[in-house]
Amino acid sequence: xxxxxxxxxxxxxxxxxxxxxxxxxxxxxxxxxxxxxxxxxxxxxxxxxxxxxxxxxxxxxxxxxxxxxxxxxxxxxxxxxxxxxxxxxxxxxxxxxxxxxxxx
Amino acid sequence: xxxxxxxxxxxxxxxxxxxxxxxxxxxxxxxxxxxxxxxxxxxxxxxxxxxxxxxxxxxxxxxxxxxxxxxxxxxxxxxxxxxxxxxxxxxxxxxxxxxxxxxxxxxxxxxxxxxxxxxxxxxxxxxxxxxxxxxxxxxxxxxxxxxxxxxxxxxxxxxxxxxxxxxxxxxxxxxxxxxxxxxxxxxxxxxxxxxxxxxxxxxxxxxxxxxxxxxxxxxxxxxxxxxxxxxxxxxxxxxxxxxxxxxxxxxxxxxxxxxxxxxxxxxxxxxxxxxxxxxxxxxxxxxxxxxxxxxxxxxxxxxxxxxxxxxxxxxxxxxxxxxxxxxxxxxxxxxxxxxxxxxxxxxxxxxxxxxxxxxxxxxxxxxxxxxxxxxxxxxxxxxxxxxxxxxxxxxxxxxxxxxxxxxxxxxxxxxxxxxxxxxxxxxxxxxxxxxxxxxxxxxxxxxxxxxxxxxxxxxxxxxxxxxxxxxxxxxxxxxxxxxxxxxxxxxxx
Numbered sequence: 001x002x003x004x005x006x007x008x009x010x011x012x013x014x015x016x017x018x019x020x021x022x023x024x025x026x027x028x029x030x031x032x033x034x035x036x037x038x039x040x041x042x043x044x045x046x047x048x049x050x051x052x053x054x055x056x057x058x059x060x061x062x063x064x065x066x067x068x069x070x071x072x073x074x075x076x077x078x079x080x081x082x083x084x085x086x087x088x089x090x091x092x093x094x095x096x097x098x099x100x101x102x103x104x
Numbered sequence: 105x106x107x108x109x110x111x112x113x114x115x116x117x118x119x120x121x122x123x124x125x126x127x128x129x130x131x132x133x134x135x136x137x138x139x140x141x142x143x144x145x146x147x148x149x150x151x152x153x154x155x156x157x158x159x160x161x162x163x164x165x166x167x168x169x170x171x172x173x174x175x176x177x178x179x180x181x182x183x184x185x186x187x188x189x190x191x192x193x194x195x196x197x198x199x200x201x202x203x204x205x206x207x208x209x210x211x212x213x214x215x216x217x218x219x220x221x222x223x224x225x226x227x228x229x230x231x232x233x234x235x236x237x238x239x240x241x242x243x244x245x246x247x248x249x250x251x252x253x254x255x256x257x258x259x260x261x262x263x264x265x266x267x268x269x270x271x272x273x274x275x276x277x278x279x280x281x282x283x284x285x286x287x288x289x290x291x292x293x294x295x296x297x298x299x300x301x302x303x304x305x306x307x308x309x310x311x312x313x314x315x316x317x318x319x320x321x322x323x324x325x326x327x328x329x330x331x332x333x334x335x336x337x338x339x340x341x342x343x344x345x346x347x348x349x350x351x352x353x354x355x356x357x358x359x360x361x362x363x364x365x366x367x368x369x370x371x372x373x374x375x376x377x378x379x380x381x382x383x384x385x386x387x388x389x390x391x392x393x394x395x396x397x398x399x400x401x402x403x404x405x406x407x408x409x410x411x412x413x414x415x416x417x418x419x420x421x422x423x424x425x426x427x428x429x430x431x432x433x434x435x436x437x438x439x440x441x442x443x444x445x446x447x448x449x450x451x452x453x454x455x456x457x458x459x460x461x462x463x464x465x466x467x468x469x470x471x472x473x474x475x476x477x478x479x480x481x482x483x484x485x486x487x488x489x490x491x492x493x494x495x496x497x498x499x500x501x502x503x504x505x506x507x508x509x510x511x512x513x514x515x516x517x518x519x520x521x522x523x524x525x526x527x528x529x530x531x532x533x534x535x536x537x538x539x540x541x542x543x544x545x546x547x548x549x550x551x552x553x554x555x556x557x558x559x560x561x562x563x564x565x566x567x568x569x570x571x572x573x574x575x576x577x578x579x580x581x582x583x584x585x586x587x588x589x590x591x592x593x594x595x596x597x
Binding site: 102 | 105106108109112113116117236238240271273274275276277278285295298299302303306308332334359361363383385387395396399401402427428
């Protein structure tokens, strides 16, 4: 299922505890999954019985950012879980960021 | 991204983590979100939220409530004279004016002030749901520049500038659950805003010290298990003095950052000795750049202290390396980029750079912002700040940065403060005059100080006159108010 994303949009995995927020979004609709299943709009909409699909597990990490191969979608993990986000069926990759000292 | 998104991130990521408040009245991420939603519900119809007062443990609630309601947050300097303060507030017609109980009676404008504690007490328990705004091109914060060389200007920081700074330099949830930051910078300063935003984003508990006093600061670090703190150089200097040569007993303090004005190298070397287990961070930025754009980290500090290589040693006085998402160019008077090591005007570009005032944007067609600070970048990318270009003295056609002469004067053990300015001169165009404050109980004469400068710099940079003063005027964050020194010396000499 394709969706129109905008920066600040919340994505709740339907099948694990992962919660993400869109940092960067393309103008066109994209097909996003978390744990292999389309995300839902709030924690209350989660399916009780769902499971992370094969090949879409491995886990998200708190505060980390995930990007698609074209670098058009970027999601930030605000609550980790067992699933991994994907765009058009391709797993999103962890974006490495240089750690900076806290300056304020 | 909009700052209201940060509220939702806090609710998601830090639901049961304590972010604000006191030990008796802690505010977790969940309660933070509830308070912000309730706060926003009181702002329907308001055009902005003005805050006139000291730091407050729950101040971030005011900032984020404004963001959630889609109106700017405007912290003003409560230490200004009544007429100045009221004039700044009058620039925000239709704003909700929040004030501390000492400041509220001083406010005489059209909007009756509400005492911040009363506002917090009155927040509805079950506020109506308000959809948060998404447009990150809206103004999030209005700050007044410190006005060391001219009248204060109102700088506009949009949501996209502040979020670009956070996303580019802070890791969401990067702080451990036990980390706490001690805030002493005033809320109307960009460092105070950045403090609130960065630490909320990192998930680090914010602890406020209402009025700075060095012993109270050291006590608070120990009592609250403070891991991070940010001070302005005058505070660092007072902390060092209060320690009287004893190593600070602050086992939890991992990181101490300083910025907001130039620090004396002597104070910094003393501080590094007295806080041997603490990492020091120097941050450089401007109001118009949405806070920090360059950082000198703990490893750089220690390397500079331990090195015999003059190029590495001098990095102690550097602002460090520019953040990865900010571009820098040093340009000459024809606006052409200069080679590494050559001084010039500092230009910046990047998503966090606002460069905008209420009167209009100062970004050029390619997005570059002229900071009006002068400096140079060494061959390894370390930025050195020489001072405001408006303060540059032009003596006999030679550009002289006051900071260079001030550093030499400040290195003298008898000198507590120094301000070097250029006064009109028939022969040279400008002549160099230094106003100097001596340390208590110390004595040195003008000729000795002039000899010190001459021996380290050269004749053309030696002050023609040295005037001794009992004190110099500063902003609240310790920046020298040069225009007042200049004015006074022009009238008296």
